Amino acid sequence: MNLTEAKAQFIQSWGILGSQWGINRTMAQIHALLVVAAKPLTTEEIMEQLSVSRGNTNMNVRELIDWGLVDKVIIKGERKEFFSAEKDIWKVATLIMYQRKKRELDPMVKVLNQLSEIEGDKEDENVKAFTEAIGNIKKFAGQAEKTLDTIIKAEENWFWSSFIKLFK
Amino acid sequence: MNLTEAKAQFIQSWGILGSQWGINRTMAQIHALLVVAAKPLTTEEIMEQLSVSRGNTNMNVRELIDWGLVDKVIIKGERKEFFSAEKDIWKVATLIMYQRKKRELDPMVKVLNQLSEIEGDKEDENVKAFTEAIGNIKKFAGQAEKTLDTIIKAEENWFWSSFIKLFK
DNA sequence: GCAATGTTTCAATTTATTTTGAAAGTTTAA
DNA sequence: TTAAACTTTCAAAATAAATTGAAACATTGC
Incomplete structure (x- = not known):
């Protein structure tokens, strides 16, 4: 070739x-x-x-x-x-993560926050199950957000090692 | 609501x-x-x-x-x-990561490996620039791969550890 | 076996996304 | 100021992707 x-x-x-x-x-x-x-x-x-x-x-x-x-x-x-x-692939990845976080994750979190505030009998099994499911997703989104912020701010060198530590 | x-x-x-x-x-x-x-x-x-x-x-x-x-x-x-x-959002996320890695990252890495082996004058500035660009992307892909494996494994460990707890 | 119930397939259609290209808009230099 | 060089816009056309629904296929219970 x-x-x-x-x-x-x-x-x-x-x-x-x-x-x-x-x-x-x-x-x-x-x-x-x-x-x-x-x-x-x-x-x-x-x-x-x-x-x-x-x-x-x-x-x-x-x-x-x-x-x-x-x-x-x-x-x-x-x-x-x-x-x-931009030819530095690390920078490219960071830029893309930042943009997608801003455009997609943030709006989703906004929706999730609204969904946590549903009216209804708190003892109802259905309400409880839904609230729990949404709660878990919010927790996950929160972690993802923090991780992305860390990555975006991080210097290239300690970039991945600190990323990996988050999951240890 | x-x-x-x-x-x-x-x-x-x-x-x-x-x-x-x-x-x-x-x-x-x-x-x-x-x-x-x-x-x-x-x-x-x-x-x-x-x-x-x-x-x-x-x-x-x-x-x-x-x-x-x-x-x-x-x-x-x-x-x-x-x-x-699957309602455990962490598991959902790792399943998705695993699938996308397998379906998209792996094929891209395969292509990148082929592209590293281009013929041509190694002193040519154009060849050098291209090889370097591809090399960086490969390095990045390799890191991403390792990180994903770590995350996916961490999740498995979590899964088994909680599973084992059920019998303690 | 066979009828009833349920699942899968896929060609045709619908819907969504991307692309074109000509016209409108902008900048530059003399 | 003017015209040439260049950039941007956007309605229409082309392309790509998702969806339908009816027919084919499979399984179950009698």
């Missing part, structure tokens, strides 16, 4: 992985392309390399910038905008 | 959360329904409560069983099959 094939393969696989995790394929592919690119790329180059329309490229690049995974780069003497990706 | 409303709300939210993580909405909703159900439910009951077809219910229940999140329950004197969900 040569470099060009390898890059294409990586972009392909990263796209599939992304789509299995609720990230659209093109967004993941653009990210992959920028990760393995030697230099920042323009919209034109992304369009060409991935065979994707201008609108699609623009929207997904904007989304990637929004997630903090991609940066606009100004190259002097050039009129066009260039884009480059 | 009363119990019925709260259950509906929970099922709704769990469904949305699932779909953001690449799990189909109905599958997540069936799981949620079974988690908050006081008793094991039949296909009929699931169909009715979620307004979903028989085929859809059957397929998603099967998938949940496949993930280890739901069990078939035989109730004596009853002809029908009943289904009940």
Whole structure:
């Protein structure tokens, strides 16, 4: 396998992985392309390399910038905008965790809090079972939240060792 | 909010959360329904409560069983099959982690290993950059794998230790 | 065996998501 | 100010994913 094939393969696989995790394929592919690119790329180059329309490229690049995974780069003497990706995979993982926590875990916790306050006979077996189930999920969400905060704040070096300790 | 409303709300939210993580909405909703159900439910009951077809219910229940999140329950004197969900949220989380690791992380690692072996001039800046990027991702994946194994094992230990306590 | 009850499959349909591309908007340099 | 270069938007079209439902298949009890 040569470099060009390898890059294409990586972009392909990263796209599939992304789509299995609720990230659209093109967004993941653009990210992959920028990760393995030697230099920042323009919209034109992304369009060409991935065979994707201008609108699609623009929207997904904007989304990637929004997630903090991609940066606009100004190259002097050039009129066009260039884009480059965060290449430190630890940072990438941290950014994604942070974004997903904010967008998905936090809203879920909000709902769970509302659900803890149901009216009804506290002696009723059904009410008790429900309250307990929700309570456990909240407890879990709380732990997950703390763990994520730890990871996000942690320095790369003691990152995993401290993470693992949480479960010992 | 009363119990019925709260259950509906929970099922709704769990469904949305699932779909953001690449799990189909109905599958997540069936799981949620079974988690908050006081008793094991039949296909009929699931169909009715979620307004979903028989085929859809059957397929998603099967998938949940496949993930280890739901069990078939035989109730004596009853002809029908009943289904009940794992209610321990930690176990649910580890089961999901295990399945996703197996289905998504492992294949990605396999691809990454192939990509490390590209042909080409080792002095070429482009080749060097690519190899390094892939190397970092592999390192990350390796760490993630180890961490997941630790979590999953920790959970097993917890399971067995509490199981043993039952006989003390 | 066979009818009743229950489960599974899958082609067709519906629904949801992604993508396109042309038009509108913006910035730049002369 | 103007026009060329470039970016953004969004309604419509294409694509992908989930869902239906009726038919096929399986199991049970008589």
